[in-house]
Amino acid sequence: MSGFSLSATSIDERALRRELFDPACGGYVCFEGWVRNHNEGQQVTRLEYEVYEPLALSEGARIMAEAQQRFGVQQLRCVHRTGALELGEIAVWVGVAAAHRDEAFRACRYLIDEIKHRLPIWKKEHYLSGDSGWVNCERCAAAPSDPHDHAADHGRGAAPALRRAAPGDRHS
Amino acid sequence: MSAPLYGLVLTGGRSKRMQRDKAALEYAGRSQLARAMTLLEPLVERCFVSTRADQKHDAQRAAYAQIVDQLDDIGPMAGLHAALHSHPQAAWLVLACDLPFLDAATLQQLIAARAPQRLASAFRSSHDGNPEPLCAIYEPASRTTIDAWIAADQRCPRKFLAQADVQLLTLNNARALDNVNTADEYQQASQRLGGEALTQPQTLTIQYFAILREQAGRSAETLQSRAPDARALYEELRTLRQLQLRPEQLRVAINDAFGDWSQPLKAGDRIAFLPPVAGG
Structure with a gap:
């Protein structure tokens, strides 16, 4: 289990946080990406994620392994949504637990940045105007x-x- | 009655100019050794690979019956010498391992024009008119002459044929014996032969995602293509499916792994062109 997964349904952030609990850890850092109601001057009403699943899972696992190796953190977990999302929903969830806060912050930042830039995931925004577009x-x-x-x-x-x-x- | 004809592919060369094992060089996906053996085997009673002692366990060579050199460092004469001694009753059709353009018709011409009463039968080079020693037939009677030639410290099989009683033929296919000695020559030969091989289209599956899926009007398709790599394939699809993105905006995935634009494609490959991503 790499700690990276995709979900077609709402992300249960409290369950994910519980998964990371580790008595050896003194710091826990979490990042949640939310569906925002605007982007580049347009009013967003909802969005869709399209995912190349086998490649997203293997590349996601690679990113998790990199973070663990670089920062020596104890526990990592990441879930990315697929399909249709409403405003305010969690699009991506990243959580890291480590002995100390510094490596937890750094690993969490590394994970979300790499996930945004490397995973074969595409986002289509639907706008109030009726238009839509692939970000x-x-x-x-x-x-x-x-x-x-x-x-x-x-x-x-x-x-x-x-x-x-x-x-x-x-x-x- | 003429002696039975055996075949011998010489692979003991040091490939000093090429700096790579010539037997393993591939043309249109097959090694030179495999190509030479495939040509020769149907035309002779038995067929062998000539190797140096230190090549005996090489996997490619071990796939065939071998005749190992008995003499070191005397060049191609060592292979011929070992063959004539291992089966003294046989005549030997000897082939070099660097003749990518050799065809069955040329070997058939040689066999048909063979003169068993002479020491050898060989082609005249279409470049300089000298005998070509490494696509030639050596009769059993040549053994004692060759032994004497080696004992006199002579090495060059071309000179041997030039002074021996030899049947000389003119090549019907003037380029059949063009050989390949350098990396540049290999590159050129490989392109010439690779081009022929790629006239066969292969079945490929294309996956489309996001904006490309919408432009193509489908999420996947299977088609026949002659494209040798992803770059050429994308150019085909751009026209076929009216795709609007330029290749420098995309990444390539082949069989669910990130790939390369110039990676050769195989039949059955699944290729995806990935638009700029936007996860998170």
Whole structure:
């Protein structure tokens, strides 16, 4: 069990938190990504996640293993939603427990950043106007002259500074 | 009556210029050794691979009957010498392992024009007119002459044929014996032969996600394609399915793992082109 999973139904954050409890840990850090009601000047009414499941699960497991190795944390857990979500729902949940707070904070930050940039998961937003759009993709077709715009979202091969400056970065 | 004809593929060369084992070089997905053995086996009574003692356990060579060199460091003469001594009653059709363009018709021409009463039968090089010693038939009677030649410290099989009683033939296919000695020559030969092999289309499955799924109007399809890699495949699909994203905006996944645009595709592969992601 890698600690990473996908869920087609609502995330039960209290159950996930209980899973992480470990008497050897003195610090617990959690990040919840919520469905927000606006993005880039548009009013968002709901959204959908589409996932390439086998690759998302293997890459998610790889990210969890990397965080454990880098930060030496005791317990890690991450769940990402799939399918249709309403405003206010939890889209992604990351929790880390460690002996001390510093590695827990750092591991949690690492996990959410890598998950956003590396997992083959796509988000379609539906707007109040009736329009909808695939986040980070619509401008790909509209602005063919700027190949750097979205290199950020492909993880490997992009410079770290670029990767953190991804457009549509909702939770930072 | 002529002696029975046996086949011998020489693989004991040091490949100094290529710096890679020539027997293992692949053309259109098959090693040179496998290609040479496949050509030769149906035309001779028995067929062997000629190896140096230190190559005996190499997996590729171990798949075939072997004749191991008895003499060291005398070049291709060592393979011929060992064969003539191991089966003295046989004539030997000897092939080098660096002839990727050799075809069955050329071997059939050689066998049909063989002159068993002479010491050997060989082609004239289409480049310089000298005898080609490494696609030639050596009769049992050549053994004593070759032993004497080696004892006199001579090494070159071409010179041997030039002074011996040899049946010389003109190649019907002038390029059949073009050989490959350097990495550049290999590259060129591989492209020439690889191009022929790829005329067969293969079955591939394409998976589409998110914006590409909507543009393609489907989440997957199975089709026949001659595309050698994901880059060429995407170019085909861009036209076929009116896909709007450029390849530099995408990543490639092959069989549920991140892949490479230039990774060769195999029949049955599942390929996905991944638009910019937006998890979290």
